Amino acid sequence: MPDIDLGVTPLRELNAALHRLTPETNERHWVIENPAGRHAIAAGLHVPVTVEINGPVGYYCAGMNKLATVLVHGSAGVGVAENMMSGFVHVSGDASQAAGATGRGGLLRIDGNASSRCGISMKGIDIVVKGSVGHMSAFMAQAGNLVVLGDAGDSLGDSIYEAKLFVRGSVKSLGADCIEKEMRDEHKAAVHDVLARAGFNSEVDPSEFKRYGSARKLYNFNVDHAGEY
């Protein structure tokens, strides 16, 4: 179980070592000490190992993650798990802007609050936020599920495509072409499934969520909707 102190080992060396791992590696559990807000920690992982980071991380932690499990015991900076392909990223603290940005798969769980633009341009990632999300979350969100146990800020889902948004608390305002939609059984099941995968063990009731998604009025240009652009 490799134990790395980023105060001693250069980040480039750590990331290079992680990138050299093969799927058959025995070094399946890594612990990183002293991240001290550094950027791009554990970015570009591509094997199913676990990386635990004890402390706050900077920008783009677990960026483009594939197959790996990354556990941040602390807060995360801008773009945590950006463009994630698969795997699981769990932030015990807060996450800054653009958490899960353009993510294409996998699961991102944030126990604190996520800041503005959570799930911006998401393309299939599932994101669960125990706290609240900030303004412009799910901006241009194309696919995937965003599940927020707390509240959402202004302009939720502005310009949204086909991603599904579920918010348990209040929504300060909805963005262009984003509307509240009916919460049917299949949606409750989807929420339950995402929460279960994120480790919530039935402690949260999916019926308490409201669903938001695209009104699909911007899908083909119509002059009467020109004001929405």
Next chain:
Amino acid sequence: MCGIVGLFLKDPALEPELGRLTARMLATMSDRGPDSAGFAVYGAGEAGQTKLTLRGASPLAMEETAAEIESAFPGAKTILHDTHAVIAVPDQEVEAVIKWLEREAPETEVVGRGKRMELYKEVGLPQKVAERFDLAAMRGTHAIGHTRMATESAVTTDGAHPYSTGKDQCLVHNGSLSNHNNLRRELKREGLRFETENDTEVAAGYLTWRMREGLSLGDALKVSLDDLDGFYTFVVGTENGLGVLRDGIACKPAIMAETDKYVAFGSEYRVLAELPGIGQARVWEPEPATVYFWER
């Protein structure tokens, strides 16, 4: 573009540490801004006295000018800091000193004035700049600092932040305004003077103008949301406090940390990582279009 740091101390026991903590925060922000750096420290002030921070062309030139001021104005006391000097003069002599400087030492710039504020800025790596002025030894109640990656204006000391356009007031900025040229023209008609083409100087001038017209700093920051266009995070220093404002879109980063001993600001979390008690601090990102202000 830039890195910003700010530190407002609630606990007087930390005042001797202000400079040391600020210097370390500034050094961490070198990556965001290697071109130049500056900071303002709010230390001790004396009733009836104004501190003028001057910047000369070189340490020697500054020393000579300071000596000349002391002989021309017996009430003035100067302390030298490399290319800068802080001159304490009785309030009623301030205008005379400024006029004297314009006549006798036009290359010497008045970068700051106020009861408590001292302002320093130079070209070079932030860590070196802090060392030149021995920021680590300075004490006070609050400080703001800035590291610069020049965008649309030149890398000169004039382009460095903080900008001060009023007594004890200064501003640092991360972002890019988009209507500052028009605003500068309007503010010039209102009588304000500008030394650079820099957008931050316009923002500082705008706030000074609003406060001159009677608004509090908080209200001036509020109306600035309508009048200033672009992306910005501002940290403002005043005689007794520190203010923070992000524009409505809030793309530029901003992190704050608060304990019962201090409130701190940084462009990245790394800036705050070594502050005392940071592990237990409340850490949050300021909301867009919301004025924050702390005052002693």
Next chain:
Amino acid sequence: MDATPKITPRKSSTFDDYSLSEIRRAAASGLYDIRGGGAKRKVPHFDDLLFLGASISRYPLEGYREKCATDVWLGTRFAEKPIHLKIPITIAGMSFGSLSAQAKEALGRGASQMGTSTTTGDGGMTEEERGHSTILVYQLLPSRYGMNPDDLRRADAIEIVIGQGAKPGGGGMLLGQKISDRVAEMRTLPKGIDQRSACRHPDWTGPDDLEIKIQELREITDWQKPIYIKVGASRPYYDTALAVKAGADVVVLDGMQGGTAATQEVFIEHVGLPILGAIRPSVQALQDLGMHRKVQLIVSGGIRSGADVAKALALGADAVSIGTAALVALGDNDPALEDEYQALGTTAGAYDDWHEGRCPAGITTQDAALAERLDPALGGRRLANYLSVLTLETQTIARACGKSHVHNLEPEDLVALTVEAAAMAKVPLAGTDWIPGSKSD
């Protein structure tokens, strides 16, 4: 008495035929005009510059025997595996989606044959493209369509797109007609809808945060690949300086004549600079930072002949990029298809409604029947021929100026035919030593 003669009907220069037709179209549709290509109106360009060939004080090189080298290294600043091109002409970013798969394959074949690179576009990397391009540059755009770390790692270079010359400040645009099944899947979009586009990157804004993004991309790719930054010509001095400060290996500068797949007509014609006015400021920024030739500069926007290539290099660029010209080499706007262009309401040489996806040449379309008209192998050969001619022409001019490497062309080899070109390119008006606007002016 004779009848009063009629005066000659006079059309307005301001309200010319084109403007009148556009107002009528806008009134009928309520939608701005969208088209492809770059700026069509006449702007100062390379045509207004001339080379000073060898005479008594300068000696030319013999063709063929006396070498005139054309190779260029890109990415030498930070990348462990910089790119070596045989010729200083690359193929600019154009998406699969805006172009057919056959067109992308043809570009790859032609470029590879000549030892140069192609670039992906706003849709991601296709297998065909990676398979047929020996050197492939992978774009990172605001949309991040198709972005993934595997393609990042199998690319030869990464190009972070801030913007392009046709629309500095605008995002990508692809209308429903071209969002086919395959395109929709690559971009994670519903089929047949109009793609709306982000104009800013989702997870960074500003050069200070760009620096951190570049660091992330380098970490993910273990510092192996050159990282380019592409900007539309707007504030070239500052943009170049900031690209260097943010940590780029290469700057790609695209002028207003550079083409796009689709955007608003007003954006193309009225935003951004001609490439002629952008090169010197960009090179100046590099020189001021001591980075000329260390951070390489690739320029694009209206490169047509080897003369254009030579002039761009003389002004300080390390290489040029072609987009529109490459498509024309493949057969775009060919007069042989005039009947079909007429059926579309246009004529060969003017066809620019590429967003409609009905390209008779099979290039800017997703329609399978049309796309089949382009034979990728033949197209590849035609592109290779064209690149070969560009290179030979550049060498001809360079040799005439006494240069054994095309990079030894310099601004002092040039003069200008007009005051505007002299001012923009910062070279003297021909026959004088006057450079308008220079410090000695």
